[in-house]
Structures are given as structure tokens and as C-alpha cells.
Amino acid sequence: MTFSAELWDAGAAKVYAEIVRHPFITGLTDGTLPHDKFRYFIVQDSHYLRAYSRALALAAGRATDEDAVSMFARHAAEAIDVERELHASLLGSLGLTSADVDRSGSGPTTTAYMSYLTAVCATGTYAEAVAAVLPCYWIYRDVGRELLKQSSPDPLYAEWIATYGSPEFDAVVESVLAVTDRLGAEVGPAERDRCHRHFATTTRYEWMFWDAAYQELEWPV
DSSP, X not given: OOHHHHHHHHHTHHHHHHHHTSHHHHHHHHSOSXXXXXXXXXXXXXXXXXXXXXXXXXXHHHOSSHHHHHXXXXXXXXXXXXXXXXXXXXXXXXXXXXXXXXXXXXXXXXHHHHHHHHHHXXXXXXXXXXXXXXXXXXXXXXXXXXXHTTOOSSHHHHHHHHHHTSXXXXXXXXXXXXXXXXXXXXXXXXXXHHHHHHHHHHHHHHHHHHHHHHHTXXXXX
């Protein structure tokens, strides 16, 4: 079994099944998701992608070969480009501006997820950093594939689905999975356990992120 398959089977398979039947996801494809919930999601995703870019830059700094350094550094820059380009068009359609995003701040789930990613990538090993950032790549790719089968009657949701279900994004994810699998032969038992824990945790955060958007979760006090 490859290292990526090992991580998935142990820490993501059951959570992913819950993700694809979450009402936020099913509401995208049938067009019933209220725009207010999608608006919350896009605002929070803007904050998240900024932190994710920094986490990928940290992974690049810890990478042990030049190809991986180049790949993660490029992905860090591309995360910012996605935040600027895709979200700019979606924000306009939702009646929001980038200033509105900045004023809103990050919600409790977004803040927790961002903090966890940053901590692991800043203080863990290279393999731990890869395990922590991998679920966002992989789950978005697989959710995009699943949603692309149906797309959405809502053009706003169809635009978002097309981005993550594209062949270009699939190629990006496959390159990260290849890096992950090469690392599998290098990590010892203790580090492997930590990788499993980080992968499972950020996978759960993926579910929580969509659930927070569906609940429009705000700080309690």
C-alpha cells in the first residue's frame, strides 16, 4: 500500500463519506443551498487560502529535494492567485468586496484550522507538514470530481465546481500524492504516527469547514 493510500484508509475514508453527503455539498449540486451560506463559505475560504499559502511556503522551506521545494513554493503562490481571481468574481456576484472579507475576520472553525496547519508546518518535520496540507488538496479534488458529475443549476455554484473538478487541478493533486508516496519509505514509526494524526485532524477540519458554512457559525461571545 502506498503511503497516501495508508493515510486515506486510516484517517479520511469515513470522513470523506460524510463530506459528500453533507447538506452544504448536496445543496451545491441541486442548487438549493442558500446564497447566504455560500457567501459565508467564500469569505472564510478567502481567509483560509491566505493561511494555506503560508503553510505551503513553510512546507517548501522544509522540503528535502529541489523539485518539491519548487512545487510547494509554486502552489503557495497559486493559492493566492486562486483567492484573488476566483473569489474576486464570486465575491462580486455575491455583492461583496475584498474589503468586506477583511472586515469580517475569520470565524472560529477557520481560525482553528489555520492555526493547526501553521503550527504543524512550522514545528513539525517535512513529512508531517505534507501530511497536514494534503487533505485540502485531495478532498477538494475528489469533491470537485463528484460534483462535476452533476454540476449545478445555479451558475455561481457551477463556476466553483468547475475549478476544483478540472484536469489542471487533478494534475496538481497527483503531483502532491507522488511526493507523499516517496516520503513513505523514509518515515519511521513515531513520525508515521504523527503524520497519521495530522492527516486525520485536517481531514476532520475539512468537514468542519463546510459544516461551519452551513451553520453560518459565529463566535459565541
